[in-house]
Amino acid sequence: MSxxxxxxxxxxxxxxxxxxRHRLALYCGASGDHNPIHVDLDxxxxxxxxxxxxxxxxxxxxxxxxxxxxxxxxxxxSFSTRFAAITQxxxxxxxxxxxxELFEDKGEKRARIALTTKDQTGETKLAGEAIIAL
Amino acid sequence: MVDQSAVGREFTPVTARVEPGRLRFFLDTIGExxxxxxxxxxxxxxxYAAAPxxxxxxxxxxxxxxxxxxxFLTALNIDLARVLHGExxxxxxxxxxxxxxxxxKPRVTGVTEKKGGAMTLxxxxxxxxxxxxxxxxxxxxxxxxxxxxxx
Numbered sequence: 001m002s003x004x005x006x007x008x009x010x011x012x013x014x015x016x017x018x019x020x021r022h023r024l025a026l027y028c029g030a031s032g033d034h035n036p037i038h039v040d041l042d043x044x045x046x047x048x049x050x051x052x053x054x055x056x057x058x059x060x061x062x063x064x065x066x067x068x069x070x071x072x073x074x075x076x077x078s079f080s081t082r083f084a085a086i087t088q089x090x091x092x093x094x095x096x097x098x099x100x101e102l103f104e105d106k107g108e109k110r111a112r113i114a115l116t117t118k119d120q121t122g123e124t125k126l127a128g129e130a131i132i133a134l
Numbered sequence: 135m136v137d138q139s140a141v142g143r144e145f146t147p148v149t150a151r152v153e154p155g156r157l158r159f160f161l162d163t164i165g166e167x168x169x170x171x172x173x174x175x176x177x178x179x180x181x182y183a184a185a186p187x188x189x190x191x192x193x194x195x196x197x198x199x200x201x202x203x204x205x206f207l208t209a210l211n212i213d214l215a216r217v218l219h220g221e222x223x224x225x226x227x228x229x230x231x232x233x234x235x236x237x238x239k240p241r242v243t244g245v246t247e248k249k250g251g252a253m254t255l256x257x258x259x260x261x262x263x264x265x266x267x268x269x270x271x272x273x274x275x276x277x278x279x280x281x282x283x284x285x
Contacts (some may be wrong), residue, residue: 016165023163030156030163032198035214047215054220057193061164064189068168072180079189080223080274 004134005099005111012097012113014066019054019091027058054087059126063117066095071132077110081117081128092120097130109134135281136210136254139241145206148238150199152187157232160191177231184231189224192262192273198236206240206258212279216262220255221276235265238273254279 005011024038033055036043044052060081067079087093094117101112110133117126161171166188169176177185187195197203207214230236244257260273 026159026163030160031194032196032200033194033201034197035217037215043215057162057190057222060207060222061160061188061190065164065166065168068170068189072169072230073189074181076189076226078223078225080221082221083219086218 005059005117007099007102009099010027010096011070011099012047012095012115014060014069014095015064016095017094019058019087019089019093021052021089024052024089026056027061029054031057031061033057049086051089053089053110056083056087056126059083059087059093059117060073060128062093063095063115063126063128065132067097067113067115070097071130077131077133079128079130081115084124084127087119087125090114090133091125093117093125094119100129102134105131135160135252136212136245136256136279138245140210140245140256143206143209143242145209145240146200146202147219148196148200148240150195150236152195152230152232152234152236154232155188157185157191157196160194160263164188173186185235187230187232189264190222192224192230192236192238193222193275195236196240196260196273206242208254209241210256212256216280216282218278219275219279220278221274223272223274225272225274226270227272228264228268230262230264230270234270236270237263243272243274244276254280254281258262 093133097113113130240260243259246255262271
């Protein structure tokens with residue numbers, strides 16, 4: 001970001017390809033999260049789910065990617081999310097972030113960014129925020 | 135069911151190395167093409183000593199290098215099939231780059247029952263330090279346990 005943002009500015013926006021079983025298998029290996037519920041249909045069904053579903057942290061990784069497309073990683077002071085709903089196979093995710101506050105903390109000018117990840121139906125999967133240094 | 139007696143429980147510290155090959159696998163998996171993560175020249179131009187890790191990668195490092203997978207679940211007698219991720223937070227204090235060796239020290243800081251005991255929220259807070267003793271980050275995860283219905 002080269003310019004000082006204003007409250008209300010949407011500074012984060014990125015869309016991602018549909019979540020596939022292959023992506024979940026890759027993420028299982030790449031993340032070290034080997035919970036079978038995300039890759040083993042038999043295990044997911046025995047746990048009461050109709051199918052495997054995305055790791056919440058894959059969705060948060062996409063949100064982090066959208067965030068650092070807009071903001072250099074070294075400027076991010078905190079990044080948090082609530083996992084509002086399970087992200088199903090086939091979900092096409094859109095990540096967005098809007099400036100909600102400009103403030104000073106520890107002698108630094110900062111901005112609060114409200115972040116969301118929604119699927120193609122508009123359902124919110126992740127809701128969170130980041131604090132960034134300006 | 136997990137109760138307040140779990141608060142304060144500490145688990146085996148995890149030592150994790152930020153390896154370039156594993157990091158590249160993660161970047162490829164999430165389709166990350168930002169040169170700051172892949173090109174040392176771009177990383178140095180941005181002020182880093184080497185390529186930095188993406189914002190959520192600390193969570194992965196702790197899982198990848200844990201000697202006891204899902205230790206906090208087994209130690210608290212929680213069935214993996216009953217766990218969902220509720221919330222996740224990262225506070226960043228200093229850069230983490232390729233080549234760093236990090237130490238994670240997970241500890242239970244909260245246990246809350248919800249919906250009349252149908253769910254239990256467990257908060258695990260994990261300070262992270264690097265090979266120089268610098269406190270680089272705090273990672274906090276909240277897991278949701280779907281408790282069995284009493285029959």
